[in-house]
Amino acid sequence: MIKYVSCGEIPANKHVAVEGSVKGKILREELISTRGFSGIFSTKYHVHIPSGYSNLKVLQRPLIKLNDNIPKQYYHLLTNQLQVRGNFIENRVLLFQNDDVSISTIKITENYEKLFKNASQNELYFIHKGQGLIRTDYGNLKFKEGDYVVIPKSTIYQFHFELENNLETKIFLVENNEPYMIPKRFRNEFGQLNEVAPYCERDFQVPKYDDVIMEGDAEIIVKTGEVLTSYHLNNHPFDVVGWDGYLYPFTFHIDKFKPIVGKIHLPPPVHVFLENSSSVVCNFVPRLFDWHDNAIPAPYYHSNVDSDEVIYYAKGDFMSRKGISEGSVTLHPMGLPHGPQPGKQEESIGKKETVEYAIMVDTFRSLMSSNYIKDITDQDYSNSWSV
Ligand SMILES: [Fe+2]
Structure with missing residues (x-):
């Protein structure tokens, strides 16, 4: 990739x-x-044949209800108020979903010993809090706060979070039918990342081998849509002695993203990190503001008529929004213009920089909300543009 x-x-x-x-x-x-x-x-x-299994068993899970007639309104979810606890598989809290994309948050309080594979979607984890090691059938990757961990569909892996001393973990997760790719405009005709890209090849960490499991069997949980199936594998899938190619998991730390800034306000495409045909992922990171004498650093109002806009707020004071805290998620749906709340544009004038960290996912089809959002919705947010 x-x-x-x-x-x-x-x-x-x-x-x-x-x-x-x-x-x-x-x-x-x-x-x-x-x-x-x-x-x-x-x-x-x-070392061994990879295709043998036995003891196929479908695991029972609570039913997730999706509201497909979500009203067109602005949503603010306080995901840190979610009380669920557990491992990274059973504890992913689905917030929004369409036929292409699932958006969740996860708070991890337990490691999971079995192997895992997402057979139907590619996964993009943003590690808001926490650190540890991910072991995969391509080798191992360390991760820490601020890392993206990007895992292609059907990778077999095991997350090991450092949970000692009540170390906090919190993840923002995007699952997508298609893999997220580097935008074509960031590559030259030979595929090399060009000099206008906000990152370079050196910024991506790829798996390294520490150990190969030569003998033994394993248990694996396979996720297909929202269905989890357990299998017993005759041979441990980490018996890989080598691999090569363009498809593999990787990590990327958000501080490696070099923001592009301008004399006047630049639109969201300058913040794009990865993309595919159904959505884009953007990084809002600390950056200098526009330097025109009369610049308004906060964004102008916009109707992005083909996108639902989801933002996960990780750190800092987000310059265009009021009432947002770490772990907040907002949804601004297509069909409603949006932008800074009253007073935020004026407040931004004359400011030199922002220290915000936020992840934006724009989906090109409308999102449905899950039944989990009911208890964590900030009821005042929708009306906070009224003056
Ligand atoms: Fe927007």
Whole structure:
């Protein structure tokens, strides 16, 4: 996705018999293919055959109700008020969803020992609070506060959060049918990130091997839509001795994002981090404000008629909104103009910089809300533009 990566031991030729480190046993090649062998892919080399399983069991879960006639109004959700506790699989609290995208927050209080795979969606985790290690069938990645952890559909993994001393964890999660890609305008004709991109190849961390599990079996939970299925795998999937390709999980720290600023207010596309055909992900990070003598740093009012706009507020004082706190989520739906609340434009005039951190997801189809938002909705927000 970002660049070609080769990790561990890979044979000199594809698709031929190669003896691995176990004498007399050939390596088992597995192609992880996207778009029916036409998209990006990686090739893994297992010690054992990767396809055997038994004990298939569908796990019972509470029913998530979606409200598909969500009124067109501004929403502010106080996600830190959610009282749910548990692991990162069963404890994801779905807030909004459409046919392409699911948006959730997760507070993790327990690690989960079984392996996990999201078989139907790509996952983009923003680590608001917490740190630890993610072990995957591509190798391991460390993560810390402010990291994105981006995991392609069907990656097998295990999150290990450091939970000692009541270390807080909080995650903003976007699941999407399509992988998030680097915008084409950030690449030259050869695929290299160009000099106007707000980041470069060095800013992305790719998996590293610390250990290969040569023998043993494993339990895995597979998520398909909202259904969780448990399987027993005959061979542990972390028996990969090497892989190469363009498809793999990675991390990116939000402080690596170099904001683009201008003499007058620049529109949201300058904040775009990753995109696909159904949505974009933008970073609002500390930056200098516009320097025109009469500049208004806060945004102008806008009707983005093809997007529902979701923002997760991570840190700092968000310059265009009142009443927002860390962990807040807002939704400004297509069909209603939005912008700063009364007084916020005037307040921004003459300011030199902002220290805000926020993640914006613009979806190109309307979102439905889940039954979880009822108890955490700030009832005053919708009317806070009335003067
Ligand atoms: Fe907006």
